[in-house]
Amino acid sequence: MDFSLTEAQNDLSRLTRDLLTSSATTSAVDRNSFDRPLWQAMVRAGLLDAALPAPVGGGFGLLEQCSILIEIGRAVAAVPYLSSVAVAASAVAQFGDSAQVQRWVGAVADGSMVIAPALATEDDRFVAEKKAAGWCLRGSRSVVPSGSFADAFLVEATTEDGSMLVVVDHDIDGVRVSAQHVVDGTDAALLEMEDVTVDHTAVIGTPGDGGAQWAHRRATIATCAYQLGVVEQALELTSDYACTRKQFDKPIGSFQAVRQRLADAYIDVEAIRMTLWQAAWRESEELSADAEIAAAKFWAAEAGHRLAHTVVHVHASIGIFLDYPVHRYFVAAKRAEFALGGATSQLRTLGRMLAQPTSS
Known part of the structure; x- marks a missing residue:
């Protein structure tokens, strides 16, 4: 385990x-919680394609994405880097063919397209039925991040052979997108599909190839990185x-009770930092990381909750x-706390792992 940051991570973080x-503080944010001028500035600076695989990107990967996401969290910037770059474009780059990479990853990298990941939850999912012309999709997914302004969606659909990833354009017949107001803005959307037909070129990889699970893991790690930036800056403020x-x-910082609470908050921030980098490093090295990812998300949720309330209490009214x-930092931390499973959900996941018999 190597906790030292690479030269690329440091450079991208500073940039x-x-x-x-x-x-971020001067650009206008539109009604859908999307800072378009800032997004285009990130495109011009090369931040969107830097951490995407070559040939469409700079050849860096997950660790560099986390460094960028930490800074986005520190600024609570209204840009869809987490959803469109770290999850959707990265999944297409990992499991798609060359034509799909050029079509969708290239479009995300140059800022001409935003792809929102609509990954399955316990309550919301899509079902895909194989047809002669391709696949027929139906189902719904609530609170799709960046969904209200997305040009396309990376949908996780259940088939007879397992889950698969499909890119669905926003304007296909049968796709309904309804903007939703969540705790920190209006970027989320309810995505509904009724008998939506897509051809085989929209399917990323093959059913049951692990692409959906890969996307879930990357989304969880990316959320932890974003949360680290949020709570780190909130504690500094x-x-x-x-x-x-x-x-x-x-x-008031000289009072013992305030000092103790801020000290506990510092420990919480460092716990998020350590578990995030452990999970991200193992995932980037293609090592088993399920337990580490669950632990990282537990701390991002539990410590994020405590720190968000500490920030408000110390500031008083x-x-x-x-x-x-x-x-802004309070609501950002609360949304990240529950995204992709809160603290209790992560503890249950870890409990199931511990309960599994080990092979002798």
């Missing part, structure tokens, strides 16, 4: 932070506030003002 610091806000002519920056 992303510089860009977001200069652009809160520490600065505790040093300047005074009560009884003393900074100003922490709940909608026009104060702390509020």
Whole structure:
């Protein structure tokens, strides 16, 4: 296990932070929680294609994507990097053929297309039935990230031979997209499909090839990286506030109870950081990482919850003002907490792994 960051990770992290610091606070965000000017600035800076495989990208991978996502989380930037690049485009690049990579990954890399991942949950899923002309899809998926402005969807569909990934264009007959207002914006959407027919060129890989599970793992790791950036910056803002806000002519950070709570928050941030990089490194090395990913998401959820509330409590009444920056970090942390399974769900996953008999 190597916790040191690569030169590419450090360079991409600095570039992303510089860009977001200069652009994110001044660009206009449209009604769908999508900062289009900032997204195009990221395209011009080469951040979209840098961590995608060659020939459409710069040849870097998951670790570099995590470094970029941490900075996006620190800025709480309204850009679909997590959904469109780290999950959808990466899955197509991993399991698609050369034509599919050029068609969809290339379009994501140059900023001309946003692809939203509609991965199955316990309650929402799509079913695919094989037809002579291709596949017939039906079903629904709620709260699809970046779905309200996506040009296409990477859909996980269940078949007789297992799950498979399919790219479905937004404007195909039978596809209905309804924008949804979630805790931190209106980027999500309800995706419904009724007898939607796609040909074989839209199928990424083959049914049962593990593509859907791969996408779930990458989405979970990416969410943990984003959450790390959110809570890291939120703690820095809160520490600065505790040093300047005074009560009884003393900074509130000098009070024992506040110091202890901020110290606990620091430990939580470091727990998210350590478990994230352990899971990301093992996944990037193609090692077994299911338990590490579940542990990382547990800490992203549990520690993220504690830290989000610590931030608001230390700021007191100003922490709940909608026009104060702390509020943005609170709602971002709460959404990331429950995305792809909260803390209890991850503990159940780890429990099932521990309960499995080991081979002698």
